[in-house]
Amino acid sequence: MNAQLQPTGSAYFIAKETQLPESHTLSVLVDNEPGVLARVIGLFSGRGYNIESLTVSETEHEQHLSRITVVTRGTPHVLEQIKHQLERIVPVHRVVDLTVKAQELGHGTPLERELALVKVTGTGDHRVEALRLAEAFRAKVIDANTEHFIFEITGKGSKLDQFIAIMKPLGLVEICRTGVAAMNRGQQGM
Amino acid sequence: MSNGRGQTERREMTGAEMVVQALKDNGVKHLFGYPGGAVLPIYDEIFQQDAVEHILVRHEQGAGHAAEGYARATGKPGVMLVTSGPGATNAVTPLQDALMDSIPLVCITGQVPTALIGSDAFQECDTVGITRPCTKHNWLVKDVNKLSAIIHEAFHVATTGRPGPVVIDIPKDVQFAKGIYTPPQTAPRTSYHPNLQGDMEKIKAAVALMASAKKPIIYSGGGVINAGPEASQLLRELVELTGAPITSTLMGLGAYPASGKSWLGMLGMHGSYEANMAMHDCDVMLCVGARFDDRITGRLDAFSPYSKKIHIDIDPSSLNKNVPVDIPIQGDVGRVLEDMVRLWRATSKTDKKVLYPWWEQIAKWRARDSFAFKGNADVIMPQYAIQRLYELTKDRDTYITTEVGQHQMWAAQHYGIEKPNRWMTSGGLGTMGYGLPAALGVQIAHPDALVIDIAGDASVQMTMQEMSTAVQYEAPIKIFILNNQYMGMVRQWQQLLHGNRLSHSYTEAMPDFVKLAEAYGGHGIRCEKPGDLDAAIQEMISVKKPVLFDCRVANLANCFPMIPSGKAHNEMLLPDEATDEAVANAIDAKGRELV
Numbered sequence A: 001m002n003a004q005l006q007p008t009g010s011a012y013f014i015a016k017e018t019q020l021p022e023s024h025t026l027s028v029l030v031d032n033e034p035g036v037l038a039r040v041i042g043l044f045s046g047r048g049y050n051i052e053s054l055t056v057s058e059t060e061h062e063q064h065l066s067r068i069t070v071v072t073r074g075t076p077h078v079l080e081q082i083k084h085q086l087e088r089i090v091p092v093h094r095v096v097d098l099t100v101k102a103q104e105l106g107h108g109t110p111l112e113r114e115l116a117l118v119k120v121t122g123t124g125d126h127r128v129e130a131l132r133l134a135e136a137f138r139a140k141v142i143d144a145n146t147e148h149f150i151f152e153i154t155g156k157g158s159k160l161d162q163f164i165a166i167m168k169p170l171g172l173v174e175i176c177r178t179g180v181a182a183m184n185r186g187q188q189g190m
Numbered sequence B: 001m002s003n004g005r006g007q008t009e010r011r012e013m014t015g016a017e018m019v020v021q022a023l024k025d026n027g028v029k030h031l032f033g034y035p036g037g038a039v040l041p042i043y044d045e046i047f048q049q050d051a052v053e054h055i056l057v058r059h060e061q062g063a064g065h066a067a068e069g070y071a072r073a074t075g076k077p078g079v080m081l082v083t084s085g086p087g088a089t090n091a092v093t094p095l096q097d098a099l100m101d102s103i104p105l106v107c108i109t110g111q112v113p114t115a116l117i118g119s120d121a122f123q124e125c126d127t128v129g130i131t132r133p134c135t136k137h138n139w140l141v142k143d144v145n146k147l148s149a150i151i152h153e154a155f156h157v158a159t160t161g162r163p164g165p166v167v168i169d170i171p172k173d174v175q176f177a178k179g180i181y182t183p184p185q186t187a188p189r190t191s192y193h194p195n196l197q198g199d200m201e202k203i204k205a206a207v208a209l210m211a212s213a214k215k216p217i218i219y220s221g222g223g224v225i226n227a228g229p230e231a232s233q234l235l236r237e238l239v240e241l242t243g244a245p246i247t248s249t250l251m252g253l254g255a256y257p258a259s260g261k262s263w264l265g266m267l268g269m270h271g272s273y274e275a276n277m278a279m280h281d282c283d284v285m286l287c288v289g290a291r292f293d294d295r296i297t298g299r300l301d302a303f304s305p306y307s308k309k310i311h312i313d314i315d316p317s318s319l320n321k322n323v324p325v326d327i328p329i330q331g332d333v334g335r336v337l338e339d340m341v342r343l344w345r346a347t348s349k350t351d352k353k354v355l356y357p358w359w360e361q362i363a364k365w366r367a368r369d370s371f372a373f374k375g376n377a378d379v380i381m382p383q384y385a386i387q388r389l390y391e392l393t394k395d396r397d398t399y400i401t402t403e404v405g406q407h408q409m410w411a412a413q414h415y416g417i418e419k420p421n422r423w424m425t426s427g428g429l430g431t432m433g434y435g436l437p438a439a440l441g442v443q444i445a446h447p448d449a450l451v452i453d454i455a456g457d458a459s460v461q462m463t464m465q466e467m468s469t470a471v472q473y474e475a476p477i478k479i480f481i482l483n484n485q486y487m488g489m490v491r492q493w494q495q496l497l498h499g500n501r502l503s504h505s506y507t508e509a510m511p512d513f514v515k516l517a518e519a520y521g522g523h524g525i526r527c528e529k530p531g532d533l534d535a536a537i538q539e540m541i542s543v544k545k546p547v548l549f550d551c552r553v554a555n556l557a558n559c560f561p562m563i564p565s566g567k568a569h570n571e572m573l574l575p576d577e578a579t580d581e582a583v584a585n586a587i588d589a590k591g592r593e594l595v
């Protein structure tokens, strides 16, 4: 065999991963200042962490605080690293792993909701069927003419996935989703 | 207008004035920089005062490394000033270097006027975007009234907690604009408050665990240097009290003196046999301000398999990052060691006899003499050159910097560092070209000290132009080049891993370093024979000018001992076993598959 084709060696040692990855929802309270979202996103891409969903908005106007909700996937060890790495960012106030917290509080999983706007066009049977299904899913019609509906639907991500899948053959033309908003049950704050 | 404490009251001034005022108010005496259009107003202010001395480098990378050297040698933040665009991009390497090695570095960059940001203006670049991942924090200042507070905050962030680099990007219109200057305040932002004090319960548990150990080891790192000279003093006390042996990473050299009786030498890939064997076999490991870097741990699943581990680190993300530990203690090394020493004195009266067998074992490992090398009467061995350098300079007020490569490892092995802040090297990023400008920075901080850059012939050519800066500022730095004509470290890996095919690791056209030194206005020395070495080193020391010392050494020497890729600490390749065949086969197929 050509010596050049032998696998090359390396200066790095890589340990086998033994833990299984899990999905967790993190809440990150940050100063609402320029660049803060770029810092958070850059951390995830730079260190090779996953982002499954990301939602940001200012939540406390006077204090200029924003809340970022990130759904991420990793082994427990990586998830702990993500939390600590986020905490190193100077404008980050607090990071709570809502999934871990929910387990500690005995609540199973955190409450999670997402909103989607779904545009469906069509006439005749398809149109009737779309409206019937929308009612079954408790989706609201927020715009319509004789040839289209825009539905607003809120719920867990999985419910939205299902609704969108059902609408596909009925004339689905456009989807917009907000990403996950989440908090834990009970009277305690973040 | 200064009040008694050298601090100004609130008053109106231009942004450029504020920069200089804020530097003074933060105790800055020197800054390293290079001018350009976007920082001219600041340069104009620098011109009109003399409290802060500006050192004009020849390349912005040099400014950054000089500031890093200055910071490491003084414990104070290093400061650099560069223009927009290419000035800022040239600063990226030292910023990342400082990030990896936890060096406090404040970098001020000029930016195009606010109104032009985003228009691809002349010498515009997205400085905060480019430097975001290579700084601890950065700021684009759009309002002159926020400028002074931001600069004060930048110094606070750079120097507290885990130290690191920061960038303040100041558009030119903000430098011209007038606003209100506010003096430094002690009320930093609410989201940033690094915790210094360790958890007392954990500290108690750590002391008890150390006291119960029969085969303890202390493994210290750069965090001890970061924590200041008092922390090194406390570390020395703890070593004395516990009777435990101590080793250190490349970054922590000098915290415990190399001449100390409990010293095992550096650990890790090119560390001593006794340090690595003791890490492997110990029953309790106390890691103080080190980060379980991959150069230290070797194969993670075989890393110190029998020990309980205690880890003191100020950064929670360092704890349990690479190696799971039994007692993680988040806090400042100085504070935590203080608690540990106090508790130890109060509770644990060690019976050091318990450690005798452990020390006997260590003595056997030591007897392998793992840093040994075969001397040669005709050719200078690189290790010999460093030994002679050490013997002839150890009794002076000496500071050592290095470049990156074999010479760096040999320096760590053979130049005994006795005190903290005396050893400046690029560990995490491994930046060739670090050592010469770093030596310049050290010399500016300590004008009367003997500052030596132990260099490689390839590395030193990356930032050679700073010789010109050294001549200008009469900084008599000594550049001691171990000239082997090769990128030795690369050549060694090619021999180990790539069938000795030396692809592009030989420098066929080497400059004449003696003539080069003279061209810069410095002094050149060449030495080719072991017998001439001492006299040549003496000459280097006595010349009161920057010196390029071309020390011609054996071309093909390898750096041993070495933990080959994919091996554990107790599978080191020792110099006396490293025949050509052993070297060729050191890394087996499994090791080769690692990446």
Ligand SMILES: Cc1cc2nc3c(=O)[nH]c(=O)nc-3n(C[C@H](O)[C@H](O)[C@H](O)COP(=O)(O)OP(=O)(O)OC[C@H]3O[C@@H](n4cnc5c(N)ncnc54)[C@H](O)[C@@H]3O)c2cc1C
Binding pocket: B100, B101, B102, B161, B162, B163, B220, B221, B222, B223, B224, B226, B227, B248, B249, B250, B251, B252, B266, B267, B268, B269, B270, B271, B289, B290, B291, B292, B293, B295, B296, B312, B313, B314, B315, B318, B331, B332, B333, B334, B404, B405, B408, B409, B426, B427, B428, B429, B430, B431, B489
């Ligand atoms: C060619 C080459 C070969 C190398 N080979 C080796 C080798 O054989 N052996 C070796 O040791 N290194 C080697 N290195 C260096 C290596 O890459 C790492 O840079 C080094 O091991 C890291 O040192 P450290 O663990 O002390 O961490 P540092 O990078 O110095 O980090 C310091 C740690 O302390 C913490 N800290 C900072 N301040 C404080 C404080 N006040 N209180 C508490 N904690 C604090 C930080 O959070 C961080 O976790 C080599 C480098 C090169 C370029």
Ligand SMILES: Cc1ncc(C[n+]2csc(CCOP(=O)(O)OP(=O)(O)O)c2C)c(N)n1
Binding pocket: B403, B404, B405, B406, B407, B408, B430, B431, B432, B455, B456, B457, B458, B459, B460, B482, B484, B486, B487, B488, B489, B490
């Ligand atoms: C900026 C940079 N480029 C490339 C490398 C990769 N590298 C590591 S060591 C080395 C060779 C260094 O050669 P030299 O300075 O002559 O030192 P020696 O190993 O011969 O002592 C190289 C190219 C690096 N560390 N830094």
